[in-house]
Amino acid sequence: MKIEDWYKNHFEAQLRGRYITMKHIYPLLDMYKIKYEVSVPGVSEKGQDIPLIKIGNGKKVVLGWSQMHGNESTTTKALFDFIRFIDQKENFQSEIDEFLGTYTFYLFPMLNPDGAQLYTRENANGVDLNRDAQDLSQKESKCLRKVFETLRPDLCLNFHDQRSIYGFKDGKASTISFLSPAANKERSITPSRIIAMEQIVKMYKLLQRYIPGQVGRYDDSFNNACVGDTFQNAGVPTILFEAGQYSQDYHREKTREFIFYSLLALFNIIGDIEPAKNYRDYFNIPENLKNYNDCILRNAKLKDKRVQVSVAIQYREILRNETIVFEPFIDEIGSLKNKFAYIENNVEGAEVLTNSQDILTVGDNISEIIDKNDKSMIYFQRINSIIA
Numbered sequence: 001m002k003i004e005d006w007y008k009n010h011f012e013a014q015l016r017g018r019y020i021t022m023k024h025i026y027p028l029l030d031m032y033k034i035k036y037e038v039s040v041p042g043v044s045e046k047g048q049d050i051p052l053i054k055i056g057n058g059k060k061v062v063l064g065w066s067q068m069h070g071n072e073s074t075t076t077k078a079l080f081d082f083i084r085f086i087d088q089k090e091n092f093q094s095e096i097d098e099f100l101g102t103y104t105f106y107l108f109p110m111l112n113p114d115g116a117q118l119y120t121r122e123n124a125n126g127v128d129l130n131r132d133a134q135d136l137s138q139k140e141s142k143c144l145r146k147v148f149e150t151l152r153p154d155l156c157l158n159f160h161d162q163r164s165i166y167g168f169k170d171g172k173a174s175t176i177s178f179l180s181p182a183a184n185k186e187r188s189i190t191p192s193r194i195i196a197m198e199q200i201v202k203m204y205k206l207l208q209r210y211i212p213g214q215v216g217r218y219d220d221s222f223n224n225a226c227v228g229d230t231f232q233n234a235g236v237p238t239i240l241f242e243a244g245q246y247s248q249d250y251h252r253e254k255t256r257e258f259i260f261y262s263l264l265a266l267f268n269i270i271g272d273i274e275p276a277k278n279y280r281d282y283f284n285i286p287e288n289l290k291n292y293n294d295c296i297l298r299n300a301k302l303k304d305k306r307v308q309v310s311v312a313i314q315y316r317e318i319l320r321n322e323t324i325v326f327e328p329f330i331d332e333i334g335s336l337k338n339k340f341a342y343i344e345n346n347v348e349g350a351e352v353l354t355n356s357q358d359i360l361t362v363g364d365n366i367s368e369i370i371d372k373n374d375k376s377m378i379y380f381q382r383i384n385s386i387i388a
Helices: 003-012 022-032 072-087 093-102 113-120 139-151 191-207 225-235 253-266 279-284 383-387
Strands: 037-043 047-053 062-066 103-107 155-161 176-179 215-217 238-243 292-300 309-320 323-334 340-346 350-353 368-371 378-380
Touching: 003 072, 003 253, 022 047, 022 072, 022 113, 037 139, 047 072, 047 139, 062 139, 072 093, 072 155, 072 238, 072 253, 093 103, 093 215, 103 139, 103 383, 139 225, 155 225, 176 191, 176 253, 191 225, 191 238, 191 253, 191 279, 225 238, 238 309, 292 323, 292 378
Parallel strands: 062 103, 062 155, 155 238, 176 215, 292 340
Antiparallel strands: 037 047, 047 103, 176 238, 292 309, 309 323, 350 368, 368 378
16 A cells, blocks of 8 residues: 555544644543653643653663643644554554564643643743753653663654745745754754754655745754754754745645654654664755745835735734634735745735725735725735635
């Protein structure tokens, strides 16, 4: 069976959308604790469990954590897709047995349950856990560090979501990104970084089958307040995963699939199982640029502008009644020659206003943009109906 066919019929359907909390994953933990070890090595600042799942019994110890930022849930879904794959008995059994005998995978599916519930990047105290690696001021940070020091892993996997603002010079969006974090200010190519780079190259090559030209890497400036940089500095190979935007899939159900394939490649289940021959191929992966918006209106006329301009619209994710609503804001107005968008609309010189007859202004929360002359609709807030 092709892995794509397996995934289509067997992904973890209990987890969908962007709002994933402990309430959503407890039923899965109850199901898997019969077979896998599920412990609670710590609690959040608000007293919620921080569960840790152990899979496999191999000598290579891998430690991963997702939703360190509470509103970054795509990788959590992908990790449960991976567990579901490992748990099944119908397909890829030799590969799964090899994985279980080679690796012991410890996984925090949700490191920041308070932030997940609030749908915020930070935890309940407003602290970014990925800037708390030195201070260790929060219970969540202390929990991760304690497990790290106890396990002494051979590899760490730091799972995140990236915003829909990243792309490349050729106009393609950055759907998945990776980073081998720096280990020092000099960004030296240390042995641990080389191992991380080689693994990233392996995943990058596999993803070219699915999203060619849409995989990037982040700038590796060193920040010892970040967990990945700190662990890399300690000599433990660490890989940052960033799940981004794919077309107009704002629930990121397709992106979770690509993260799932990345994990299979990492653990030598699919793809080229040989390690990368040259870690320097890592630097051939294009670096992310902040050159994308959710929507751009081209060739618009504004009352206070002498020339036609482009209007960039960006969505902000708002939690309402346990549902994520995407609210559009005016992000930038200008020529935007080097900007791209998931939706582009040429309004061909139409003079545009908001639905309240106001001139478009950067920072405005807008739901409708109309043609001043005939009051026809040029843009309306359609994203929530698209993804609902």
